[in-house]
Amino acid sequence: MATTPERTHKRHVRENATIDHLVEGVSKPTAPDEKHPEHSPTTSTGLPVEDQVRKEWDPRKGGLPTF
Numbered sequence: 001m002a003t004t005p006e007r008t009h010k011r012h013v014r015e016n017a018t019i020d021h022l023v024e025g026v027s028k029p030t031a032p033d034e035k036h037p038e039h040s041p042t043t044s045t046g047l048p049v050e051d052q053v054r055k056e057w058d059p060r061k062g063g064l065p066t067f
Helices: 005-023 049-056
Strands: none
Touching: none
16 A cells, blocks of 8 residues: 555644644643743752762763762
């Protein structure tokens, strides 16, 4: 069964319409003034966040750093 570009496009439009219909009431966009809170670039010990992660994470132990 060969699919033509027109059939593929129609299926894509149908799928997008279904997805849009399903998420319409679930996801509400946030207003521009409701952004995420600003995080400090330093930790409570005064170190930059990047240095604190490097300090606590040892690549020889493997795995990813935990935050």
